[in-house]
Amino acid sequence: MTVSTLSIPAYPYQRYLRDARDEAKNVVYKTLDWDAYNAAQPSPQTKSFTVLVLENEYLRLTILPELGGRIYSLIFKPTGANQFYRNPVLKPTRWGPAQQGWWLAAGGMEWCLPVEEHGYESAMPWSYTLGGSPREVTVTVQDTAEGGRLRASVTISLPADRSYLQVTPRLENPTGQSLRFKFWLNAMLALGGANRVGEDTEFIFPSEQVVIHSSGDRSLPGERQLMSFPTFNGVDYGWYRNWGRSWLGFFAWPQAGQGYAGAYDHRSQQGMVRVFPAQLARGLKLFAGKGLDPKLWTDDGSNYFELHGGLAPTFWDEATLGPGEAVSWTEYWYPIWQTGGFDYATSEAAVKLAMMSGKRVRVGAFVTAAEAATVVLSANNQEITRRQVALSPSSPLAWEVALPAEAPDSGTYLLSLIGHNGKVLAQIAKSFRW
Helix, strand or coil: CEEEEEEEEECCHHHHEEEEEECCCCEEEEEECHHHHHHCCCCCEEEEEEEEEEECCCEEEEEECCCCCEEEEEEECCCCEECECECCCECEECCCCCCCCCEECCEEEEEECCCCCCCCCCCCCCEEEEEEECCEEEEEEECCCCCCCCEEEEEEEEECCCCCEEEEEEEECCCCCCEEECCEEEEEECHHHCCCCCCCEEEECCCCEEEEEEECCCCCCCCCCEEECCEECCEECCEHHHCCCCCEEEEECCCCCCCEEEEEECCCCEEEEEECCCCCCCEEEEEECCCCCHHHCCCCCCCCEEEEEECCCCCCCCEEECCCCEEECCEEEEEEECCCCCCEECCCEEEEEEEECCCEEEEEEEECCCEEEEEEEEECCEEEEEEEEEEECCECEEEEEECCCCCCCEEEEEEEEECCCCCEEEEEEEEEEC
16 A cells, blocks of 8 residues: 555536535534636646555555545456546536535545535545555544434445455444435446446436436436336436437335346456445436536536435435444445356456357356366256366456257246356356247
């Protein structure tokens, strides 16, 4: 781990920040005096920030404590690409909590609390402590040490031999009364290193039904209304290219049902996986601002999509902590590549099984640590074929399998990725018919 500095062009928004108080949450937050800011005809100037750099064989992670303790970039060394969106300029937008009236689309992964829409503190300085062991390095960022309000900390860990980062939020109520609040983490993503959302991006969002948060498409249901997913009215909204020219945001309904989500850019063959405890972190949200003018948040035309995870199922719901209570959980985030996407993921592996013409299937497998594994393909509970493979985050599996004549023309096909110790790392079953 190293502590360094990073220079970023920034508009002078900080000169025009003013204090305000949320009495219900007992939180002082910053508003932006937009009239004074615009009257000054601001232009960006280079600003220096302290950054913390965590690095292992597969990942290089940059954390920016002064901007909400966010994870600012995630470089996947086998591809050299930053899987997070990184805005080349810090430019205030009019988004964010309505009462606050501004937000920075700085990029990376931010922590949003105690209200929705990016929260009050995603651009405020957070303190940090360094830790770790020979097997991993850790940074814990914290928003406040005050005793009369909700407190948040996030521990970010990078194991020595894994290609995932561990994110462990902790929300604490140090007061003598119950607190109602909202907490969401928000990853701003632009897969493949181009710092733009590719039209061939597929959203892996395992929910058969979603509830709309906002949309610019009048053919879709309105706010708080339900929509089938991924297909609605014959359109597959699991693909970014099918979103027309309108922004769209939605939550898994009635809550996150599976413990994984993510996205995959099929042009660059790169993606991102999120693995989380869905029974606790029940909120899952996707947003992409297609059709919005990038000048609203940047100066170079770059764009992003957002993958949110929260305690409560939607922005309209709140979590509660009793006096002295705390809640914590751990998530795993990792880049993936050269697999054709993924159908299922754990902290150890992600797998893909796709039907092809001519009675063939395509198998993809990615592991987060080097593994001598066995790939087993079965149909209707009968093994068809298996293959021994030496996998690592630098060497994923992409395998096209010609099925033998005796393989059934229809039925349930099961793909299992088994570790050297016999443990099933990941497994997916799909119904096929040729």
